[in-house]
Amino acid sequence: MVKYVLKRLFWALVTVLLILFILFLLLEFMPGSPFNEEKLTVDQIRILKEHYGLDKPFFEKFWIFLVNATKGDFGISYNLQKNMKVSQIVMPRLWVSVRLGLQAIGLGSVMGVILGVISGSNQNNWKDSVATIMAVVGVSIPSFVFALTLSFLLGYKIPIFSMIYQANHPFASTILPTISLSLFTMAQVTRFLRTELVEVMDSEYIRLATVKGLSRIKILFKHGFRNALISVVTIFGPLVVNVLTGSLVIEKIFSIPGIGGLLVLAIQSSDYNIIVMVTFIYSVLYIAVNLLVDVLYGVIDPRIRVSKGA
Amino acid sequence: MKKLRVFLFVIVSLALLASGCTGSGGSSGSSGDTTKDNILHVAKDTDIRSLDTNVATDGLSFEVIETFTDSLLDYDAAGNLIPRLAESWSVSEDGLTWTFNLRKDATWSNGDPVTAHDFVFSWRRLASPDLASDYNYMVSTADIVNAAGVMDGSLPLEDLGVEAVDDYTLVVHLAHSVPYFDQLMTFPVFNPLNEAFVTAQGDNYALSVDALLSCGPFILTEWTPGSGWKVTKNPDYYDADSIKIDGIDFILSSDYQASALLFENGQVDITKLSASLVDQYSSNPAFQQVPDGYLWYLSLNFEIHPELRNVNLRLAMAWAIDRDNITQNIMKDGSYSAYYMIPIGLATGPDGKDFRDGGPTYYGYDLEKAKEYLELAKAELGVDSFTFEFLIEDSEEAKNNAAQIQADLAEIGITLEIVSVPKSERLSRMNKSQKDFQIGMTRWGPDYADPNTYLGDNFSAANSYLIEFWNNADYNACVADIVPGGALSTDVAARWDRMYECEAILMAEVPIIPIWQSGISELVSTRVHGLEQHVVGLTSYRNITLD
Numbered sequence A: 001m002v003k004y005v006l007k008r009l010f011w012a013l014v015t016v017l018l019i020l021f022i023l024f025l026l027l028e029f030m031p032g033s034p035f036n037e038e039k040l041t042v043d044q045i046r047i048l049k050e051h052y053g054l055d056k057p058f059f060e061k062f063w064i065f066l067v068n069a070t071k072g073d074f075g076i077s078y079n080l081q082k083n084m085k086v087s088q089i090v091m092p093r094l095w096v097s098v099r100l101g102l103q104a105i106g107l108g109s110v111m112g113v114i115l116g117v118i119s120g121s122n123q124n125n126w127k128d129s130v131a132t133i134m135a136v137v138g139v140s141i142p143s144f145v146f147a148l149t150l151s152f153l154l155g156y157k158i159p160i161f162s163m164i165y166q167a168n169h170p171f172a173s174t175i176l177p178t179i180s181l182s183l184f185t186m187a188q189v190t191r192f193l194r195t196e197l198v199e200v201m202d203s204e205y206i207r208l209a210t211v212k213g214l215s216r217i218k219i220l221f222k223h224g225f226r227n228a229l230i231s232v233v234t235i236f237g238p239l240v241v242n243v244l245t246g247s248l249v250i251e252k253i254f255s256i257p258g259i260g261g262l263l264v265l266a267i268q269s270s271d272y273n274i275i276v277m278v279t280f281i282y283s284v285l286y287i288a289v290n291l292l293v294d295v296l297y298g299v300i301d302p303r304i305r306v307s308k309g310a
Numbered sequence B: 001m002k003k004l005r006v007f008l009f010v011i012v013s014l015a016l017l018a019s020g021c022t023g024s025g026g027s028s029g030s031s032g033d034t035t036k037d038n039i040l041h042v043a044k045d046t047d048i049r050s051l052d053t054n055v056a057t058d059g060l061s062f063e064v065i066e067t068f069t070d071s072l073l074d075y076d077a078a079g080n081l082i083p084r085l086a087e088s089w090s091v092s093e094d095g096l097t098w099t100f101n102l103r104k105d106a107t108w109s110n111g112d113p114v115t116a117h118d119f120v121f122s123w124r125r126l127a128s129p130d131l132a133s134d135y136n137y138m139v140s141t142a143d144i145v146n147a148a149g150v151m152d153g154s155l156p157l158e159d160l161g162v163e164a165v166d167d168y169t170l171v172v173h174l175a176h177s178v179p180y181f182d183q184l185m186t187f188p189v190f191n192p193l194n195e196a197f198v199t200a201q202g203d204n205y206a207l208s209v210d211a212l213l214s215c216g217p218f219i220l221t222e223w224t225p226g227s228g229w230k231v232t233k234n235p236d237y238y239d240a241d242s243i244k245i246d247g248i249d250f251i252l253s254s255d256y257q258a259s260a261l262l263f264e265n266g267q268v269d270i271t272k273l274s275a276s277l278v279d280q281y282s283s284n285p286a287f288q289q290v291p292d293g294y295l296w297y298l299s300l301n302f303e304i305h306p307e308l309r310n311v312n313l314r315l316a317m318a319w320a321i322d323r324d325n326i327t328q329n330i331m332k333d334g335s336y337s338a339y340y341m342i343p344i345g346l347a348t349g350p351d352g353k354d355f356r357d358g359g360p361t362y363y364g365y366d367l368e369k370a371k372e373y374l375e376l377a378k379a380e381l382g383v384d385s386f387t388f389e390f391l392i393e394d395s396e397e398a399k400n401n402a403a404q405i406q407a408d409l410a411e412i413g414i415t416l417e418i419v420s421v422p423k424s425e426r427l428s429r430m431n432k433s434q435k436d437f438q439i440g441m442t443r444w445g446p447d448y449a450d451p452n453t454y455l456g457d458n459f460s461a462a463n464s465y466l467i468e469f470w471n472n473a474d475y476n477a478c479v480a481d482i483v484p485g486g487a488l489s490t491d492v493a494a495r496w497d498r499m500y501e502c503e504a505i506l507m508a509e510v511p512i513i514p515i516w517q518s519g520i521s522e523l524v525s526t527r528v529h530g531l532e533q534h535v536v537g538l539t540s541y542r543n544i545t546l547d
Helices: A002-029 A042-051 A058-070 A086-121 A126-140 A143-157 A172-201 A204-212 A216-244 A248-253 A259-268 A272-300 A302-307 B002-019 B059-068 B116-127 B137-141 B147-151 B195-204 B256-264 B275-281 B311-320 B323-331 B367-381 B396-411 B423-429 B452-458 B465-470 B473-482 B492-509
Strands: B039-044 B073-075 B081-083 B086-091 B097-102 B162-166 B169-173 B218-224 B228-233 B247-252 B270-272 B287-300 B386-393 B414-421 B439-444 B512-524
Touching (some): A002 A272, A086 A172, A086 A259, A086 A272, A126 A172, A143 A248, A172 A216, B116 B137, B116 B162, B116 B195, B137 B147, B256 B275, B287 B465, B311 B367, B311 B396, B311 B414, B396 B512, B414 B423
Antiparallel strands (some): B097 B169, B162 B169, B218 B228, B228 B247, B287 B439, B287 B512
């Protein structure tokens, strides 16, 4: 298992390096420049590029970036928060996104598991139908429609919750975005858990357990649930990263200073260093979560651990 | 089983709660009604980009900087120049030496007095190639002695033509007489900086509220990037008695719909509106439309498309575009149809009237006339049809308006192929070093309240390749008279009349084709009085009172 994880870590590092290289290459070909105010003269643009080191050859720029990045220095912003260290701009926003993401995943998966279990263990009766309808609605409604509705009803019509993010009330002001973001997670978890649970509950060892006279609760949670969970873990990885990296639409509706909106702003104004750091974080998150999911498979289902050869 | 019932009950009650739009009052919860406090609440759609007076480039950053620092001069509500840190000022007869006598009771928030040395330090820093400020060209716009040499590093900073004769006397030496130099002194890039403080902060200067000093009516006390900022009244400000509010709370709301709802709930006093919200709020007593200084126009690349050198072809395009349809039916945000070059509200003449007030409008919307011009052009060029690539940025506004322009020109048989790219790419392609476009839609915003910001700075053969393409002797001679050091640079009245002539020459041949002047639609609560918004100067909050 340790060897397996180490091997995966090595390849993760190679992947990150490759991603960064391709990113630098793409940025090199990206049209536009951070310094193209109508009023700048050609000379001024040259001075600005020299000042910020953008006049250097491609490989030199990439090398300087790698050396500095290992020291945690991702450079400074050219535009969005001029001359501020990029890490100072990105980290607080990452924290806002991660915090909101964790709230949404927490709520979404708890609700999803509850609904999934209710639905899967009461196959084809009214409880199943209610849970399934909720799951279908959750997958079908675009999150922005749900978010706008929530914002209008519970922020404006009945002003219980804040309509926009407030830095001094990070929890209270993110209740509506949390609910909006959790909807999709909830629906996905419900659907997958139900399908899997229905199948598991139909299998022979469950029948054996029933014959042995075990209680319904014990069969459901000790034998059924754990086996059904594997499907949820599979979709959980991408789901977690999606939510953690911020939802652009939800961020916009609730004015949340998250990392998704930052990336878009940075691309629009060619603020290269911010683009690189955010992409770096995205890549690391994706790779880390996928690695974690692979390890989790082994923990949940010993058969996978063996077949992976660790 | 019982648990499930409880759970379903909770879900159903939540759903009922959500759909029960009673809307009558409701508790204020985490978001209180703010109409009772003496703090102004403003929603903004963009964040501060820089708090460094020498580094900032965007209007919002300057607006914020102007709340916590003072400039030498300022505008009153009517747009007249009034003293701020300068108590009085004078200019030598030849227009080359400006002397500012500073007030002695102004202090920085660390207790230091604001002196002439603070200006000298700030201006040298602005011009310094080490700072590489995007806005350092204001030093050359002001035509301060040795500006070019200091900016490219060939001369030491000390050679810049600005000196502190004593602690409270600032003298500026100009290379040429600049008729609007006093107007430039309202611009925050020229605001003072406390040398000891800025040097001590080093690279951290102005990156957080603790790394800043204030000498203005307010102090910036809080800034959460991406979320908002707060200024509070500066008790040590020399004119603190005239500041009637306790502070301003700026919140960042990227969604106009949300901002409007916050306004309706009384959580925000001032917010901008997007075009799509204008119809909904236009009858609201808080609804206002104010002009903005940006002029949007079509740039024509004579080099790639020599046909564009034909004046009748250009006039055909100028007459074929229905600007009122664009501003009234598509934009609806208070923008003006631009049948002129110098924007409404930009500059006030010696007679105390706005340049446009009494100024003529040129051409109009007339399809028949446009077709006549086009027939002339076809005959002169021996060409049957015209097709151009039309470069625009990919904003909603630009795309909608470009589609209308495309349709209008199609009416007379000119084909535009729209190419929509991100703004930074559009700017790059329209830059002097690339000129990679055929017809492009772009804009110019004024830097100071004088028509020269358009005629001499943007639309002169010296600064613009578009005008260089056209290279009209009459126009060049006209501009030469009105620019700094020109024949009329010290004769205010004659210069003013001459600027009308410059505009008329340009508009008679439309080497660039103006489309619209931008406007702003906003909601300003009826409890707010004394908000001062200028086309050129910044929005000023200092004279605000709240009911």
